[in-house]
Amino acid sequence: MFACRACGTSDVRSILSLGKTPLANALLTLGQLNQSEEVFPLELVFCPHCTLVQITETVSPEKLFREYLYFSSFSETVLENAHILAGRIIERCGLNDQSLVLEVASNDGYLLQNYKQRGIPVLGVEPARNISVVAEEKGIPTVSEFFNVGLAEQLKDKGDVADVIHANNVIAHVADLQGVVEGISILLKPDGVAIIENHYVKDMIVSNLIQSIMNIYAIILLHLFATFLHDMAWFWLMRSGFLYMAVHCVFISSVQMVHDHWRKRVLCA
């Protein structure tokens, strides 16, 4: 029986069921076209107790993320947002060459490169081996592993404790929500700041309703359904985010809207 990833209750409500579908981005080669394709249930549920919206199926992270096709630097918008964000955080936190900025799922170094250019030490954690190679080629030190409590303790034992930890549009990809939040709290210095961006489900729905009124249903449905994937385990309402962080002793100090893909950015201390 499915249990809510945040509060553990099995009393969840079904919102949307798309049956069984193949994994997103798992593109087939010519030789695979005549073979049967692996499919997984894709059902979205709402937890009335903590308000977390989530999918019920947990696909192996090894299957989803060891080879990944999405490179963040392909998007000019992502690069621009990353540059602006890094500049703000450097000023806000007074970072210098004695600081450490760590990013969970650092992709190809699209964000950390901005800190590195300002002389601030960085460390990326990126499980996709094909992408971490590209980051290393750019000079971004990258640990090619999944981020969890075990890895956080290993890094802390080596002295890698961070002034700033970024987790941009990533913890929704992690079914072990508790593990990634605890890992962040292990690696963050007592006065450190964690900056987390995640899909905000209220804006996803409102945005699509407004577009529905404009009678472009096909595009809306494609856009909305394209956001519910096997590799996105859950989506926040703000209340569920606050509750979850409060339970894990991480304080949310501010919230900002990021104007692409209905994401909200929260700063935690």
Ligand SMILES: [Zn+2]
């Ligand atoms: Zn719940």
